[in-house]
Amino acid sequence: MNSSTTPMAGNSHCFHMVRTVSEAAKAMTPISVSRDAYLKSSYSGSAGFTLLELMVVLTIIGMASILIAPNVGNFESRTFSAQVRHATSLLNYARRIAVVQGQPSTATFYAVLKEGDPGFEDENRRGNNIGIWESNAATLRFRDSTDRETDIEDRIGITFYPEGGSTGGTLIFSLEDQIVTVVVDPFTGRLSTEYE
Structure with missing residues (x-):
């Protein structure tokens, strides 16, 4: 066994192993992914409304019904x-x-x-x-x-x-x-x- 080649081979294999484990951890746990990448991937395909937008629309509808509904019958x-x-x-x-x-x-x-x-x-x-x-x-x-x-x-x-x-x-x-x-x-x- 050559001492100069053996540690090298062991280090390279160990380095390759660490990189693979790190990539596997990133793929399995979305927490370790950066926040920007996570937000970009999760919101890019959705086209919904935020809760704030829905609350504003419901408030406007409620105020309009308060003003209009009593005046319909009288x-x-x-x-x-x-x-x-x-x-x-x-x-x-x-x-x-x-x-x-x-x-x-x-x-x-x-x-x-x-x-x-x-x-x-x-x-x-x-x-x-x-x-x-x-x-x-x-x-x-x-x-x-x-x-x-x-x-x-x-x-x-x-x-x-x-x-x-x-x-x-x-x-x-x-x-x-x-x-x-x-x-x-x-x-x-x-x-x-x-x-x-």
Whole structure:
């Protein structure tokens, strides 16, 4: 045995053996692989969403449903409320105009307003008619000072006078199960609204 060749052969074999064991360890345990190589190999083929992206999308959908869902069923209710607000605003405006200008002013309420109706343009051209209100699917009734109640099929006018008084009466707006009563005081012209 040659001492110079034997250790050499033994060292080379040992070196080759260590390299093989090291490669086997890397192949068997993914922990020993570098993090970049592991991430590159595991995410390169996946095209999914992160948890953060999913949470953001679900939050947006939740907020949209909070805003949209309650408004789906009460569209008629909101239009009815808008009609009542418009009617009370018109009455308040007529009262204010009568007092400020010193002449009577009338607010006219139509059950159905058609441009072909006789008196449509004449009513709007009169100096004391300050505005009109038209029903949009709401039923309009009028109760006078003698508590006689009538359905308004055409129109009715409430006139305010410069001294503060008015023709007075009670306008009753209704749509399905909603009823709003607007009382016009004949002596002061002030309005009071009651929701039933």
